[in-house]
Amino acid sequence: MKNFENEMKLEFLSKSSNEAFARITVAAFASQLDPSLEELADIKTAVSEAVTNSIIHGYENKIGIVKLEAKLIENEIIIEISDHGKGIENVEIAKEPLYTTKPNLERSGMGFTIMESFMDDVKIESVLGLGTKITMTKKIKKQEEDEMEEESLNLITKD
């Protein structure tokens, strides 16, 4: 069994006013890993996309429960966002950039593309009629590593 360093769970109603609440909560939790501002922005955006999907597509604006779990293991954050909504018919097609089932509502179809490029790993599990679970992982670079890289760069430029 894995030994988790820290863990949190959150449940909230599928109202789009909760999107900001969800991403800000995850960001506050993730800050324990001392992420850079850019890493934090990436995490917030990916969470916002996943939660929006649950609300808009999973529950189609009906009221349901969105579950959010986050774990910190060493220098990684693992975020799980799940709903008991209608599920995704074809995950591969849903992941295509610009694909959207709701183009008339000015949806860009970029949600999964953003999650995949902002996080290190994204796993989508979905069963029609039962719901969807997104598991996203991001490795937080140690700030010391950044400094060391800068130092070695300085050395190279000195030579």
Next chain:
Amino acid sequence: METKFFEKDKLLVLKITDEIDDYSVQKIRRRADNEIERYMPKRVVFDFDSVTFMDSAGIGLIIGRYKFTNMLGGSLEVANLTQSVKKIFEMSGILKLIPIVSLDEYKV
């Protein structure tokens, strides 16, 4: 959202002051369309200087306003993109259609 209209250049600057997500975008969209219809500008510039967060809802917002201003005979541009806003716009490819401009000559 803060609005400024420069009569001489028929330029409408729409400065977004909220975080942009699926929730806030509905209000921003309504206000922007109202202002565009009211001033019938030649140029519409969205100013992102005060935007602290944006997800893919921002892409839909800009594409939608791009179509709307084009339909009314105007053009759409964006200004003061933060690093994270730029990253999302670049990913979507919309910067090929919509130029980034400077608002330095207009005091906003």
